[in-house]
Structure formats: C-alpha cells, structure tokens
Amino acid sequence: MRIVVTGREGQVARSLLEAAQLRKGVEVIAVGRPQLDLARPDGVAEALEASRPDLVVSAAAYTAVDQAEDEPEAAFAVNAVGAGKVAEATARLGVPIIHLSTDYVFDGTADRAYVETDPTAPCSVYGASKLAGEQAVAVYNPRHLILRTAWIYSPFGKNFVKTILRLATERDEIAVVADQWGNPTSALDIADAILCAAAMLGGEGSFSAFGTYHLAGTGETNWSGFARCILDTSKALGGPKARVRDIATADYPTRAQRPANSRLASAKFAATFGWRAPDWRKSTDIVARHIFNRS
Ligand SMILES: NC(=O)C1=CN([C@@H]2O[C@H](COP(=O)(O)OP(=O)(O)OC[C@H]3O[C@@H](n4cnc5c(N)ncnc54)[C@H](OP(=O)(O)O)[C@@H]3O)[C@@H](O)[C@H]2O)C=CC1
Numbered sequence: 001m002r003i004v005v006t007g008r009e010g011q012v013a014r015s016l017l018e019a020a021q022l023r024k025g026v027e028v029i030a031v032g033r034p035q036l037d038l039a040r041p042d043g044v045a046e047a048l049e050a051s052r053p054d055l056v057v058s059a060a061a062y063t064a065v066d067q068a069e070d071e072p073e074a075a076f077a078v079n080a081v082g083a084g085k086v087a088e089a090t091a092r093l094g095v096p097i098i099h100l101s102t103d104y105v106f107d108g109t110a111d112r113a114y115v116e117t118d119p120t121a122p123c124s125v126y127g128a129s130k131l132a133g134e135q136a137v138a139v140y141n142p143r144h145l146i147l148r149t150a151w152i153y154s155p156f157g158k159n160f161v162k163t164i165l166r167l168a169t170e171r172d173e174i175a176v177v178a179d180q181w182g183n184p185t186s187a188l189d190i191a192d193a194i195l196c197a198a199a200m201l202g203g204e205g206s207f208s209a210f211g212t213y214h215l216a217g218t219g220e221t222n223w224s225g226f227a228r229c230i231l232d233t234s235k236a237l238g239g240p241k242a243r244v245r246d247i248a249t250a251d252y253p254t255r256a257q258r259p260a261n262s263r264l265a266s267a268k269f270a271a272t273f274g275w276r277a278p279d280w281r282k283s284t285d286i287v288a289r290h291i292f293n294r295s
C-alpha cells in the first residue's frame with residue numbers, strides 16, 4: 001500500500017515516515033512545499049497524482065493558532081480551501097482520504113469529553129478554518145476518515161514539549177495555565193493509529209465506517225500538568241529542570257481564545273479500529289527519550 005502524506009516537514013508526516021519503516025507492505029511518501037502548496041490549489045491534484053497513492057493522509061495545515069487571528073484569509077485558504085482540494089483530488093483518483101482535524105472545533109463549554117456528534121462551535125480562527133476544512137473534505141470525498149486529535153507533541157517540529165524544555169534552559173520557573181483541559185497526543189501514536197486504520201481501509205473486506213472520529217491520548221490533564229510531567233521526565237533523564245507555577249488563562253493573554261475543555265472521547269475509534277492510544281504520560285516519556293536520544 002502506498003500512502004501519500006501531505007505536510008512533509010510536520011509532526012504527523014515525519015512520525016508516519018518513521019512508523020512505516022517498521023511495517024512490511026507499506027510505503028509512505030511525504031509531499032511538501034514547493035511541490036504541494038495548499039495555498040496554490042491549482043497544483044494540488046497534479047502533485048498527488050504524480051505519487052500514485054492508494055490512500056492520502058492530509059496532515060498539512062496552517063497551525064499557528066495565534067497568528068491565524070491576524071491572517072484569517074491565509075488560514076482559511078490552507079485549512080479549508082486547500083483541504084478541500086486535496087479531498088477533491090483523492091475522489092478523482094478513487095482513493096480514500098484520512099484528514100487530520102482538531103479539538104479546537106469545540107468551544108470548550110462542555111463538562112465532559114466531547115464525542116463526535118457534539119455540536120461544533122470554534123472560538124478561534126484556526127478552529128473555524130479547520131471546521132470548514134472538515135466540511136469541505138466530507139463534501140468532496142465520501143470515503144473519508146476525519147480524525148480530530150489534540151495537543152500533538154513529538155520529537156519533530158514545534159510543539160509544547162519542546163517549548164517547555166527550551167524555557168527550562170532559560171528560567172527557573174515557568175508559569176503555565178492550569179484551567180485548560182485536554183488530552184496530550186503523541187504524533188508517534190497518531191502515526192501508529194493511522195497505519196492501523198489504513199490496513200482496514202486497504203484490506204480485502206469492503207470498509208464502510210467512513211466518517212469523523214476522535215483520536216487522542218488516553219488520560220487527561222491541563223497544560224500545567226502536562227508541563228510538570230515533561231519536566232519530571234526531563235529531570236529523570238538528566239535534561240533541563242524548572243519549577244512550574246499554575247496560572248489562570250486570564251494571566252496568560254493570547255491573540256486566540258483556546259477552549260477551557262477540549263477533552264476528546266476516543267471510544268468510537270477504539271471500537272471501530274481496535275486501537276487505543278497509550279496513557280499520555282507513557283507517550284511523553286517515549287518522546288522525551290527520543291528527544292534526549294535515550295531509548
Ligand atoms: N499540532 C497540534 O497540536 C495539532 C494539530 N492538529 C492537526 O493535525 C495535522 C498535523 O499537525 P502537525 O503535524 O502538528 O502540524 P505541523 O505544524 O507540525 O506541520 C504542518 C505542516 O503543514 C505544512 N503547511 C503549512 N502550510 C502549507 C501550505 N500552504 N502548503 C503545504 N503545506 C503547508 C507545513 O509546512 P512548512 O514546514 O513548509 O511550514 C508543515 O510541514 C494538522 O492538520 C493540524 O491542524 C490537530 C490537533 C492538534
């Protein structure tokens with residue numbers, strides 16, 4: 001099976017490339033700019049067709065949450081129009097698409113983990129652009145899996161784990177919001193889940209459970225709890241050390257509003273694909289070891 005993933009330099013694409021090295025019968029080709037630029041929709045179909053995919057994983061996105069507030073056109077061009085173009089190209093090629101989306105499609109007012117059927121109500125431009133992308137993907141290719149995930153971290157690219165480790169080299173104490181709750185999710189786990197789902201999509205039996213799924217790390221925390229775990233792990237591995245101080249969202253003003261609760265219930269994915277993410281603390285340890293080069 002040949003899987004083509006967009007967003008070549010991104011966390012999910014790089015994790016997928018790594019995970020596929022351990023699997024027989026799966027080839028992953030990552031495409032990125034300039035060959036595939038979602039902001040230039042005319043070249044998207046051509047770039048995908050050239051790789052002759054059996055399945056496309058749509059992981060490229062405009063992910064700068066605060067910057068998107070100042071550049072809504074750019075965010076929508078990539079996350080909505082661009083995502084739709086990718087889905088349109090897959091439909092034309094007659095192949096399924098796995099499209100990555102986000103917990104930020106919710107407004108965070110629920111008092112429990114969100115399920116797939118809960119009403120969406122993004123409170124940021126990024127969230128709104130990703131929701132528009134979900135809708136475009138669903139319109140253009142009915143053979144889609146939309147995987148809403150959250151709080152991605154990995155050894156690759158930019159993420160919260162790397163930011164906290166960097167800040168710990170610069171300060172003794174890091175102030176982190178303790179009133180936004182969610183599920184930290186390792187991109188290495190997402191890659192594993194995608195390969196598991198891909199095997200079912202490409203198998204002999206006709207797969208029919210297309211649709212939207214939540215796919216996040218097992219267990220929940222807030223950003224402060226996540227930072228504490230990162231620094232405990234760092235300390236144990238001989239990495240940088242710092243204290244974490246709990247603060248409220250109001251004490252950390254940002255351009256974009258984030259949901260206070262963006263916990264995702266991933267039971268539907270587990271029931272359909274027989275795959276459940278490890279506990280987020282265990283995956284944090286694995287990613288930290290990868291970053292510190294200790295296995
Ligand atoms: N990061 C997170 O915490 C979460 C992410 N998601 C979603 O998961 C998916 C993967 O996220 P993640 O791997 O973390 O993303 P990253 O931010 O690590 O990578 C995104 C990739 O998209 C590429 N990209 C941006 N703009 C364009 C464009 N115009 N044309 C082509 N490529 C472009 C970037 O390219 P370049 O390197 O050239 O800039 C980058 O390689 C995204 O859809 C994201 O919305 C969902 C929940 C949480």
Ligand SMILES: Cc1cn([C@H]2C[C@H](O)[C@@H](COP(=O)(O)OP(=O)(O)O[C@H]3O[C@@H](C)C(=O)[C@@H](O)[C@H]3O)O2)c(=O)[nH]c1=O
Pocket residue numbers: 063064065102103104149150151152159160163164167174175176177180223252254258
């Ligand atoms: C670095 C830092 C962040 N924070 C807060 C700000 C914010 O509320 C929260 C997370 O900060 P970040 O800006 O790193 O994360 P953010 O960019 O909001 O992360 C999001 O990215 C997009 C792409 C998604 O789809 C989401 O699932 C989510 O992962 O932590 C602190 O309180 N102290 C700090 O030192």
